[in-house]
Amino acid sequence: QQQVKQSPQSLIVQKGGISIINCAYENTAFDYFPWYQQFPGKGPALLIAIRPDVSEKKEGRFTISFNKSAKQFSLHIMDSQPGDSATYFCAAIGAAGAGSYQLTFGKGTKLSVIP
Amino acid sequence: KAGVTQTPRYLIKTRGQQVTLSCSPISGHRSVSWYQQTPGQGLQFLFEYFSETQRNKGNFPGRFSGRQFSNSRSEMNVSTLELGDSALYLCASSLMGASYNEQFFGPGTRLTVL
Numbered sequence: 019q020q021q022v023k024q025s026p027q028s029l030i031v032q033k034g035g036i037s038i039i040n041c042a043y044e045n046t047a048f049d050y051f052p053w054y055q056q057f058p059g060k061g062p063a064l065l066i067a068i069r070p071d072v073s074e075k076k077e078g079r080f081t082i083s084f085n086k087s088a089k090q091f092s093l094h095i096m097d098s099q100p101g102d103s104a105t106y107f108c109a110a111i112g113a114a115g116a117g118s119y120q121l122t123f124g125k126g127t128k129l130s131v132i133p
Numbered sequence: 134k135a136g137v138t139q140t141p142r143y144l145i146k147t148r149g150q151q152v153t154l155s156c157s158p159i160s161g162h163r164s165v166s167w168y169q170q171t172p173g174q175g176l177q178f179l180f181e182y183f184s185e186t187q188r189n190k191g192n193f194p195g196r197f198s199g200r201q202f203s204n205s206r207s208e209m210n211v212s213t214l215e216l217g218d219s220a221l222y223l224c225a226s227s228l229m230g231a232s233y234n235e236q237f238f239g240p241g242t243r244l245t246v247l
Contacts, residue, residue: 126175
């Protein structure tokens with residue numbers, strides 16, 4: 019059962035354009051929503067994260083929009099650059115018992131920014 | 134500060150063999166989690182270790198096991214390898230566990246099962 023659904027699978031954007039990646043979750047017990055960026059040959063790295071009591075969070079060119087009632091959140095990359103070309107994963111964190119928290123990932127979006 | 138290191142980076146095994154992967158977390162981090170990454174299934178949680186105890190386990194068969202040592206270094210073992218075990222295995226460390234603590238990922242071990 020996929021608890022975090024991510025779309026699109028791949029995305030091609032012109033340099034300077036806006037990249038938008040969407041995610042939806044099912045489990046209302048999730049209480050933290052990070053986005054990870056992964057370059058080839060590297061592990062994922064935290065990009066930006068949001069708590070569900072906030073509707074939007076912006077860090078530089080990256081913005082998360084969060085809609086708690088719809089159980090959806092999205093990543094917007096403004097002024098996309100070729101260096102942003104990577105795979106992006108949304109994730110959701112929820113308590114898993116015994117003091118443990120578990121990251122559940124979406125399946126990823128491969129972003130290509132063309133000059 | 135050194136990042137998360139994983140060894141080996143690449144591994145080729147044949148079906149039926151077993152394999153051990155190693156992860157050294159960032160100094161001071163007590164939680165180590167393991168993930169399997171495949172093109173079809175994405176990133177899937179295997180298990181988390183904290184202070185040498187397995188604190189959480191994902192939905193993987195018993196052939197996948199792990200342990201954590203007193204210095205927080207962790208190993209995962211896969212026995213009786215199957216073709217479907219071919220994947221990138223990632224470990225991530227954090228101070229206390231996922232929660233609101235950032236998880237730092239290593240570069241992964243690419244396992245190919247022939």
